[in-house]
Amino acid sequence: MLSEFELISRYFTRPPVPGSRTALGVGDDCALLTPAPGMQLAVSTDMLVEGRHFFPHADPYALGHKCLAVNLSDLAAMGAQPIAFTLAFSLPEAREDWLEPFARGLLKLADEHGCELVGGDTTKGPLNISITVFGEIPFTQALRRDAAKDGDDIWVSGTLGDARLALAAYRHELSLATEAHHVAAQRMHQPTPRVELGLALRGIAHAAIDVSDGLAGDLGHILERSHVGARLDADALPPGSILKQQTQELRRRFTLSGGDDYELCFTAPQSRREQVLAAAEKTGTEVTRVGVIESMPGLRLVDAGGEPLDLALTSFDHFTS
Amino acid sequence: MLSEFELISRYFTRPPVPGSRTALGVGDDCALLTPAPGMQLAVSTDMLVEGRHFFPHADPYALGHKCLAVNLSDLAAMGAQPIAFTLAFSLPEAREDWLEPFARGLLKLADEHGCELVGGDTTKGPLNISITVFGEIPFTQALRRDAAKDGDDIWVSGTLGDARLALAAYRHELSLATEAHHVAAQRMHQPTPRVELGLALRGIAHAAIDVSDGLAGDLGHILERSHVGARLDADALPPGSILKQQTQELRRRFTLSGGDDYELCFTAPQSRREQVLAAAEKTGTEVTRVGVIESMPGLRLVDAGGEPLDLALTSFDHFTS
Numbered sequence: 001m002l003s004e005f006e007l008i009s010r011y012f013t014r015p016p017v018p019g020s021r022t023a024l025g026v027g028d029d030c031a032l033l034t035p036a037p038g039m040q041l042a043v044s045t046d047m048l049v050e051g052r053h054f055f056p057h058a059d060p061y062a063l064g065h066k067c068l069a070v071n072l073s074d075l076a077a078m079g080a081q082p083i084a085f086t087l088a089f090s091l092p093e094a095r096e097d098w099l100e101p102f103a104r105g106l107l108k109l110a111d112e113h114g115c116e117l118v119g120g121d122t123t124k125g126p127l128n129i130s131i132t133v134f135g136e137i138p139f140t141q142a143l144r145r146d147a148a149k150d151g152d153d154i155w156v157s158g159t160l161g162d163a164r165l166a167l168a169a170y171r172h173e174l175s176l177a178t179e180a181h182h183v184a185a186q187r188m189h190q191p192t193p194r195v196e197l198g199l200a201l202r203g204i205a206h207a208a209i210d211v212s213d214g215l216a217g218d219l220g221h222i223l224e225r226s227h228v229g230a231r232l233d234a235d236a237l238p239p240g241s242i243l244k245q246q247t248q249e250l251r252r253r254f255t256l257s258g259g260d261d262y263e264l265c266f267t268a269p270q271s272r273r274e275q276v277l278a279a280a281e282k283t284g285t286e287v288t289r290v291g292v293i294e295s296m297p298g299l300r301l302v303d304a305g306g307e308p309l310d311l312a313l314t315s316f317d318h319f320t321s
Numbered sequence: 322m323l324s325e326f327e328l329i330s331r332y333f334t335r336p337p338v339p340g341s342r343t344a345l346g347v348g349d350d351c352a353l354l355t356p357a358p359g360m361q362l363a364v365s366t367d368m369l370v371e372g373r374h375f376f377p378h379a380d381p382y383a384l385g386h387k388c389l390a391v392n393l394s395d396l397a398a399m400g401a402q403p404i405a406f407t408l409a410f411s412l413p414e415a416r417e418d419w420l421e422p423f424a425r426g427l428l429k430l431a432d433e434h435g436c437e438l439v440g441g442d443t444t445k446g447p448l449n450i451s452i453t454v455f456g457e458i459p460f461t462q463a464l465r466r467d468a469a470k471d472g473d474d475i476w477v478s479g480t481l482g483d484a485r486l487a488l489a490a491y492r493h494e495l496s497l498a499t500e501a502h503h504v505a506a507q508r509m510h511q512p513t514p515r516v517e518l519g520l521a522l523r524g525i526a527h528a529a530i531d532v533s534d535g536l537a538g539d540l541g542h543i544l545e546r547s548h549v550g551a552r553l554d555a556d557a558l559p560p561g562s563i564l565k566q567q568t569q570e571l572r573r574r575f576t577l578s579g580g581d582d583y584e585l586c587f588t589a590p591q592s593r594r595e596q597v598l599a600a601a602e603k604t605g606t607e608v609t610r611v612g613v614i615e616s617m618p619g620l621r622l623v624d625a626g627g628e629p630l631d632l633a634l635t636s637f638d639h640f641t642s
Contacts, residue, residue, distance in 0.1 A: 027546065028466050029398035029531060030363035030456070041362060042351035043439065045453060047409035049446035077350035088368035088451045118364065121451075125370035130409045130442075130451035132366060135351070145349045210350060225348065 007094050007122060011103035012087070014117065031118035033084060035136055042135040042142065044074035050127035054189075055170070060098045062189040063129075064105030069193045070212065071133040072113060073262040076198035077210040079143040080135030082115035090125030113195055143201060143208035143266065148226035152206055152267035154291040155276060157197055160215060161251065162240025163188035164258025174250075176242065184242040191262035197287075200279035201266060208266035214257035219265050220299060232256075232291035235304035252309075256301075267293055328415050328443060332424035333408070335438065352439035354405060356457055363456040363463065365395035371448035375510075376491070381419045383510040384450075385426030390514045391533065392454040393434060394583040397519035398531040400464040401456025403436035411446030434516055464522060464529035464587065469547035473527055473588035473614040476597060478518055478606050481536060482572065483561025484509035485579025495571075497563065505563040512583035518608075521600035522587060529587035535578035540586050541620060553577075553612035556625035573630075577622075588614055 013027070035041050048067050050056055068085065075082050087106070091098070110117060115133065166184035169176040176184065194210075201208065207222045215237065223230055235248075237255035244251070268276050273289075280287040294300075301309040334348070356362050369388050371377055389406065396403050408427070412419070431438060436454065487505035490497040497505065515531075522529065528543045536558065544551055556569075558576035565572070589597050594610075601608040615621075622630040 029395040029529075030365040030401060030463075032399075032458070032463060033362040033364055034460075035356065035362070041354040041356070043354055043405075043407060043453075043455070044351040045407040045409045045440055045442050045451075047411060047442045047444055047449075047451060049411045049444055049449075052411075052444055052446050074350040078353075080351060084364075086364060086366040086453055088366045088453075090368060090370045090373075090449060119366055121366055121368045123368055123370055123373055125373050125449065126447040128368075128370075128411060128446065128449045128451075130366075130368060130449075132364075132407055132409075132453040134364070137353070139355075142351075142353060208350075 007099065008120070011099050012117060012120065014107070031084070031086070033118070033134060038138055039136040040139055040142070042075055042078045042080035042137050043132065044071055045130065045132040046071050046074065047128065047130040059189065060102040061105035064102040065109050065190050067129045067131055068106050068109050068115070069191045070262060071131045072109070072115065072193035072195055073191070073210040073212065075133055075135040076193050076195045077143065077208045077264055078135065078137060079141060079198045079202040079208070080137040081199060082113045082133060082135045082195060084116045084118045085110065085131055085133040086118060087120040087129070087131055089129040090123045091127050092124065141202045143198065143205050145207055145209055145222050146225040148207035148222050148228050148267040148293050149269070150228055150293055150295040151270060152293040153270055153273065153289050154219065154230060154232065154293060155266050155268065155287050156211065156215065156238065156290055157194050157264040157280070157285050157287050158192070159238045159240040159286070160211065160261050160263060161243040161254030161258040163191070163260035164254040165240065165243045165246065167260070180242045180245070184240065187240060188260055191260065193262060194264045194285060196283040197264060197279065197285045200283050201268075201276070204272050204275045204279060205266040205268045208264055211261040211263045211265050212259065214259045215261070215265060216256045216299060222265070222267065223297065223299060227297070229294045229297045229299065230291050231294055231300045231302060233304065234301050234309055236288065236290045238286070238288045328420065332420050333438060333441065335428070352405070352407070354439070354455060359459055360457040361460055361463070363396055363399045363401035363458050364453065365392055366451065366453040367392050367395070368449065368451040380510065381423040382426035385423040386430050386511050388450045388452055389427050389430050389436070390512045391583060392452045393430070393436065393514035393516055394512070394531040394533065396454055396456040397514050397516045398464065398529045398585055399456065399458060400462060400519045400523040400529070401458040402520060403434045403454060403456045403516060405437045405439045406431065406452055406454040407439060408441040408450070408452055410450040411444045412448050413445065462523045464519065464526050466528055466530055466543050467546040469528035469543050469549050469588040469614050470590070471549055471614055471616040472591065474591055474594065474610050475540065475551060475553065475612040475614060476587050476589065476608050477532065477536065477559065477611055478515050478585045478601070478608050479513070480559045480561040480607070481532065481582050481584060482564040482575030482579040484512070484581035485575040486561065486564045486567065488581070501563045501566070505561065508561060509581055512581065514583060515585045515606060517604040518585060518600065518606045521604050522597070525593050525596045525600060526587040526589045529585055532582040532584045532586050533580065535580045536582070536586060537577045537620060543586070543588065544618065544620060548618070550615045550618045550620065551612055552615055552621045552623060554625065555622050555630050557609060557611045559607070559609045
């Protein structure tokens with residue numbers, strides 16, 4: 001059995017990164033971070049619990065990826081550049097055949113975004129992974145939830161609903177062909193944080209949020225904090241490649257309230273459409289215009305013909321569901 | 322049953338703090354922190370798990386205090402001024418009679434140190450509390466583990482061992498009178514982070530660490546990272562008020578390797594003794610000189626007469642114990 005210190009040393013200690021913002025990383029009481037001049041530090045934390053956010057016996061490599069991805073997604077939604085993260089986790093036992101792939105999945109994604117592991121805590125207990133990420137953002141350029149304006153277009157990145165579709169298949173709520181289930185499950189297990197798009201939208205988008213609990217609910221947070229409403233075209237929402245083959249009812253339901261998408265939902269003035277599309281192009285990310293911000297509070301759904309839809313949608317909530 | 326958003330809103334959302342370093346707190350994808358010019362940001366994270374770091378059904382008020390205290394203790398050990406923290410926790414159900422006192426204990430200590438709750442995550446699961454704290458520290462003034470020098474005095478703050486003594490009584494390894502157990506248990510359940518002392522030691526102390534896993538083991542981290550050794554006077558170690566009444570063997574054992582003390586162990590040049598004592602006086606914290614840093618690697622224990630002691634001591638480790 002590995003000790004706590006052997007474990008950290010073997011899997012989670014890495015050589016210093018040249019030009020990094022971290023003056024002192026793993027191995028002291030604290031890490032020291034030095035944001036560049038004129039920069040604010042964006043901070044976000046997410047906790048993933050076995051049986052709640054991922055299946056028992058989940059593939060540790062994919063899990064390592066996902067734990068960091070959901071946090072990077074929060075930075076993306078602020079337009080922040082990732083610089084560092086801390087990792088606290090409890091696990092039932094320090095098994096190398098779990099730790100090695102977990103660290104590999106985690107650190108591969110971290111390296112792709114230049115996000116350095118600077119500290120953490122490990123302990124014995126039911127599997128629980130808590131990550132706090134740090135990103136840099138120039139003063140006044142953060143994409144906040146409270147910045148949507150009447151008349152803004154509403155956009156979403158990528159596609160929605162395949163993660164929820166995969167979950168439905170795991171739960172036997174519906175059945176998918178093996179290959180289709182595999183493709184959809186990739187979206188669920190290894191989401192892609194839209195970091196580059198978030199950065200490219202600085203100075204262009206008004207408000208942004210990452211879609212983690214379902215688009216309708218997450219857009220609702222923007223509406224509430226910006227004191228505005230929205231009209232959303234349910235049939236304009238981009239379904240995932242597997243969800244696309246399902247019924248209209250399922251497409252609407254899972255694109256609107258699926259959860260686990262980790263796409264960005266953002267608003268931008270109509271005058272910025274060209275720039276939004278250029279940002280999407282530059283970062284190789286699809287974006288789709290799905291609605292408009294209005295001054296009247298509330299979320300109004302319409303179909304492709306503009307007719308009102310009355311879908312009973314609720315956002316995912318960890319304590320009431 | 323409270324929803325996740327009601328829960329956050331009711332117990333963990335607070336009015337903005339005037340002059341705070343946080344441009345944006347709870348309620349967006351990220352919090353935004355702005356360290357003052359010339360300052361680095363010290364970051365530390367600790368995870369506490371039910372049944373491992375605290376008893377099942379632990380008093381939620383004391384638990385709220387302790388979860389933040391152990392993190393503030395890490396800032397203290399760097400000489401950092403607390404500014405903010407994030408809180409991620411999983412709990413089996415959102416019970417108000419647990420959340421209300423937990424938040425009260427947590428936020429009372431936070432307020433005492435001007436440490437603002439800026440973000441977090443709540444989810445359902447086995448009770449697990451993960452906090453990440455942020456502190457400010459002027460460039461080059463951090464009290465690092467790798468800065469001890471040959472000839473430095475070794476100091477500890479406050480007293481050691483009462484927390485471990487209380488645990489021994491809970492475990493029926495020994496018995497204590499009810500009142501004595503109560504006093505010792507306070508040290509275990511509501512430790513005092515030595516934040517003011519850490520700040521006062523900037524520019525005076527060389528190396529520092531907080532004593533969480535037992536003095537011998539924690540001092541060992543300083544020795545290892547500073548490439549030095551130490552002679553420690555086992556009988557100079559200050560026992561807690563209840564431990565003081567126990568046998569010499571128990572006093573030595575629990576002051577050396579008790580754990581859960583959250584005192585500071587630090588080194589400082591002999592020429593700085595007056596200044597160390599002045600810093601202690603100013604902050605109302607006792608400090609005791611307990612040994613000396615030597616160039617020869619390893620930790621050597623001696624008794625009050627300077628005779629070598631051979632105590633089989635091991636630091637607490639979460640995976641091998």
